[in-house]
Amino acid sequence: MSAGDTDHDYSVFARDLGGITQEEVMGRGRIQVALPDVDVQRFEARVRKTGVLERLQDWRAEDSLGEGFGGRPALINDRAILTGMLLANRGEPIFITRLARLFQHELSDASRALLGLEPSFVSFVEHVAEQNRWYSNTHRAFHRMNDLMDPFPQERWRAKTHTEIQQILNAHDSALELTRKARLDEFTKLFLLMTFNEQPRDVRRASRKIDLSFDQTYVGTPTTKGYSKKGLSRKVTEEAATADLRTLPPGPVDAYAGWHVRTGERTDNRRGELDTASPQTKGTTSTNYAWGWEANIAVRVDSEKPGSRRFPALAVAATLSLPNVNVAEEAVSLMRAAKATGLQPGIGDADKRYWANSLVERLHEPAFAEGFTPSTDYRVDxxxxxxxxxxxxxxxxxxxxxxxxxxxxxxxxxxxxxxxxxxxxxxxxxxxxxxxxxxxxxxxxxxxxxxxxxxxxxxxxxxxxxxxxxxxxxxxxxxxxxxxxxxxxxxxxxxxxxxxxxxxxxxxxxxxQAFDYGTQEWDTFHTHARNSIESLNAQIKAGGTEDIQSANRRRVRGMGAAQIIVTILLTNFNLRKIAAFLSDKFKADMRAAGGRPAKPNLIRRRDREFRNPYTDTYPAGVERPDKARPAPSDETGGPPLRT
Incomplete structure (x- = not known):
């Protein structure tokens, strides 16, 4: 065997690592700590509660046209991927590498068996190949799921010329888009509905109605290079006259994103219409426009007792859409999804971009058909x-x-x-x-x-x-x-x-409107509703744990993948929101009880669980053994006197 044959000569790994351990090298400087089995069990159960796993199987059956794909079973299944994503989002970005590391290093054998994963073989000599294998399997597993719901399938490995972008747009299947967009929205609905049902029953039903406040917030793409739909044909013509396409600057990657208008007038185009929102000059691209998508989110609010905190302000419905396209229709989708909670439709509050500017047939009439009544401000005219x-x-x-x-x-x-x-x-x-x-x-x-x-x-x-x-x-x-x-x-x-x-x-x-415009009742509710959605947006956007605005925490490209990850982020946000609400409620109950809990059991632990020889008492529920009582004493310490 030659000294340079690294395929078989493991002596190359016997090198001085200085003060760094092999475990640190294998973890690339991270401390690999196994998650408690009880946490894995809890999140795995929540994934099953959503009903998403059954829907994924149904969609695969629809796409396969009744014919099996063949081949061996997947090494990482949908249940493992979704559970892993919920577990991975603990203040860290949801990267494929993060998921692979969790599967390889942070699960016990029992947790891997629960998720249907194979054992992880830990060896310093083979750790690079093992890490690559887990990454590849995790990458394929995520994209198998994403491919079922991606409304805009395309190649996303490299930058495109404008000619290639035009070809992608021309080859787009509108019918497939509608089918997969419906799947994607159902995926999000089922996860958020699960979080709603995780609340105690009295909190879920604090009101018999589901009142909403909804709005849009920007979600960035991993690649920020965009293009103008108005100027696309001109760019294609210019590229046709270019002798060497390699001299062209790098173009966009995602053909299906749009320009989010940070400040200024926004539009609401119907599906298929040309989005006229685009940078007019090169200098305005970074200041007033951003390339990406819009997250449409509805938060539950309280029209009966605004601001009373009878329940947490959860995101009860969400979708992702192209900027400036189908704004009214996405709002109707939010209202329709919120009805899955089983509560009666109530009030839908929004800013002037919705009720005040939308056509009646696109928003007001569909919302009325769903049972929701508007609450909004009016345009001056x-x-x-x-x-x-x-x-x-x-x-x-x-x-x-x-x-x-x-x-x-x-x-x-x-x-x-x-x-x-x-x-x-x-x-x-x-x-x-x-x-x-x-x-x-x-x-x-x-x-x-x-x-x-x-x-x-x-x-x-x-x-x-x-x-x-x-x-x-x-x-x-x-x-x-x-x-x-x-x-x-x-x-x-x-x-x-x-x-x-x-x-x-x-x-x-x-x-x-639900309330007479301008009255104190209208103002109180509208202020409460707007504050609720703005507060939620501020918490999940840049700087927060979710940080959905920045693509630095989710590198997978495409709108379908973005909505899947945003759904997971909103799911964990809701679960934390519920826990914080119950914690605050518990603290309030403690204060009402005079500084201690509303007594479930005020008996000391030593009296609840152990025998006290001094008082000759036994734990609650344990009978005192029968034994002869001591003879009465004359209090002199000696035996009783005979009489």
């Missing part, structure tokens, strides 16, 4: 009177008497212009409620509801000269606002001439 029907005025989500004083009609406009202060505004909003039409009959199957004049009915809220002669019975005397004769319409319509009039709810759907 939609304050005040926005049309009407049957003589009534449509003002900020409600139908009002045509005789409503002008100052009350334009209260929100005056507040936005700064001509009145907050106190005056609230007073006018409160006074305006008296002029709101009353519901006589709820909406029928055709979406039409019967409303009547606020001066009619058993409990009128205003007095009106047109209605005084129609009163057939005496109403209890109390002070009510009066409609000024000067504010009456010159030609009264149905709402002023009839006992009631029919209104189509669809006509008011754009401005409809």
């Amino acid at each position: 939609r304050l005040g009177v926005q049309g009407g029907a049957n003589g009534a005025l449509f003002i900020e989500g409600g139908a009002y008497c045509p005789g409503t004083p002008t100052a009350l009609q334009n209260a929100s406009i005056a507040k936005s212009q700064g001509t009145i202060d907050s106190e005056t505004y609230r007073a006018r909003i409160g006074a305006r409620k008296a002029f709101k039409l009353h519901v006589k009959e709820k909406a029928d199957g055709k979406g039409r509801t019967m409303l009547r004049c606020p001066a009619l009915g058993p409990s009128p809220t205003v007095t009106c000269p047109l209605r005084e002669l129609l009163q057939t019975r005496k109403i209890a005397d109390k002070e009510r606002p009066a409609v000024d004769a000067a504010d009456l319409p010159d030609f009264p319509d149905k709402i002023c001439r009839q006992h009631s009039a029919s209104f189509d709810e669809a006509e008011m759907r754009r401005t409809q």
